[in-house]
Amino acid sequence: IFSLIPKAASAKSNVLIIGESGTGKELIARAIHRHSNRRDKPFVTINCGGIPENLLESELFGHRKGSFTGALTNKIGLFEAASGGTIFLDEISELPLSLQVKLLRVVQDKVFTPIGGTAEVTVDTRIISATNQNLEHNVIQKKFREDLYYRLNVIQIRIPPLxxxxxxxxxxxxxxxxxxxxxxxxxxxxxxxxxxxxxxxxxxxxxxxxxxxxxxxxxxxxxxxxxxxxxxxxxxxxxxxxEKELTAIDIPSAGLDLDAFINQVEKNLILKALEKTGGIKKKAAELLNISFRSFRYRLEKHDINLPDEE
Known part of the structure; x- marks a missing residue:
């Protein structure tokens, strides 16, 4: 993951960070900003699921005085505040469909119109988004716009759980x-x-x-x-x-073959580790906290055949 940060930082493309809650998505976003040529410009964050829908548009795009009850002054939005820098849209999957259309225009054309305004505002803001959900599934379910998904998902960084x-x-x-x-x-x-x-x-x-x-x-x-x-x-x-999960295995009344059972558990864990690491044996060994030599021995033991890594 850390090796991807400089590569993503040097590009101008939008970034989508995917990972469980608490995996450090904002930490990665800040690191990308710090390593980019925008490092001296603002880094602005907003949690799209933490602000009521009726206030979110104003937070993102700003409003003009008198545009709604309580709009006593002009207010710039976070996109304008982040111009020249980076905006981090956390929990992007929570963005209402009505605002996804407006966000798409910002992503494509770098312009938007504040609430109650008539003049367009042009911004130069890099967008880094994050989610703990499967956005592709949300697209299929019509909960997230497909065109916006592809615009945001140019560089994808998937953060495995710790x-x-x-x-x-x-x-x-x-x-x-x-x-x-x-x-x-x-x-x-x-x-x-x-x-x-x-x-x-x-x-x-x-x-x-x-x-x-x-x-x-x-x-x-x-x-x-x-x-x-x-x-x-x-x-x-x-x-x-x-510990309870590890000790929850029941012994049938007829008994079991302990060696065969342990061998099968070991084989299943090796296959699971290989699946999670995309078949990279060294990473699978690290995931299981065993030496690469021991991992190779176990592959032979369980007759698991993989092509040699380049």
């Missing part, structure tokens, strides 16, 4: 550690190896947002210059849920 990219945990944890140490004026520079191992063995149902909250809490309460395992407050009820 549980599927555990190799990113050390990088993100260090980033949040430095961020909150700086904000709280503390000299905490390091996360111990055991604390990091504990984080990497955690499921993170709340994704990157949960990791950030954990590190922020650690920095706030830590009295030494290193994060230790006992400083980490992980959600015990979520860990218990994981």
């Amino acid at each position: 549980r599927e990219r555990k190799m990113d945990i050390p990088i993100l944890a260090q980033y949040f550690l430095e961020k909150y140490s700086r904000e709280m004026k503390k000299e905490i520079r390091e996360i111990s190896a055991y604390a990091l191992e504990k984080l990497q063995n955690y499921h993170f149902p709340g994704n990157v947002r949960e990791l950030e909250n954990i590190i922020e809490r650690c920095v706030a309460l830590e009295t030494t210059n290193i994060i230790l395992p006992e400083s980490l407050l992980l959600a015990s009820h979520k860990m218990e849920k994981q």
Whole structure:
């Protein structure tokens, strides 16, 4: 994911970021903006699902004095405020169909008309959108305009949940550690190896947002210059849920062949890991937290044949 950021930043095309809640979609959007030639211009965010429909148009496109009850002054919208920079449209799937038409015109022609206005406003704003839904499905269901979808989905960045990219945990944890140490004026520079191992063995149902909250809490309460395992407050009820899922397997009254059962579970997990990584064996091994040598041995053991990677 991090390798895609400079490539997306150097392009002028619109970006669509897809991922579960808490996976860090806004973090990726801000990184793209910071690496682009628009870095010195505004970065403006709006949650399309967090503002009532009757106010959303005014927030995005602005209004003119007297255009509706309560419009006592002229107001510029977020697209105009972000001109020259980037606008981040979070939860774009929640945008009402009535506003999708107006957004399409901005995407295509870079112009719009404020509420109650007669003159068009021209803007130079790069659009980065994000969603936790399947927009293609929404298009099929007629909940999202197909033409707008293709205009927004020029560069697509799909963010897997944190549980599927555990190799990113050390990088993100260090980033949040430095961020909150700086904000709280503390000299905490390091996360111990055991604390990091504990984080990497955690499921993170709340994704990157949960990791950030954990590190922020650690920095706030830590009295030494290193994060230790006992400083980490992980959600015990979520860990218990994981353990219950692993122990929920029932043994039939006739018994079972344990070796055969374990072999089948192992094979299923290997196939699942390969599916999630697009057949890339090294990434699948990382996902399962085993060495590449061990992964190759298990492929041979289960007679799973894959073409050699270039």
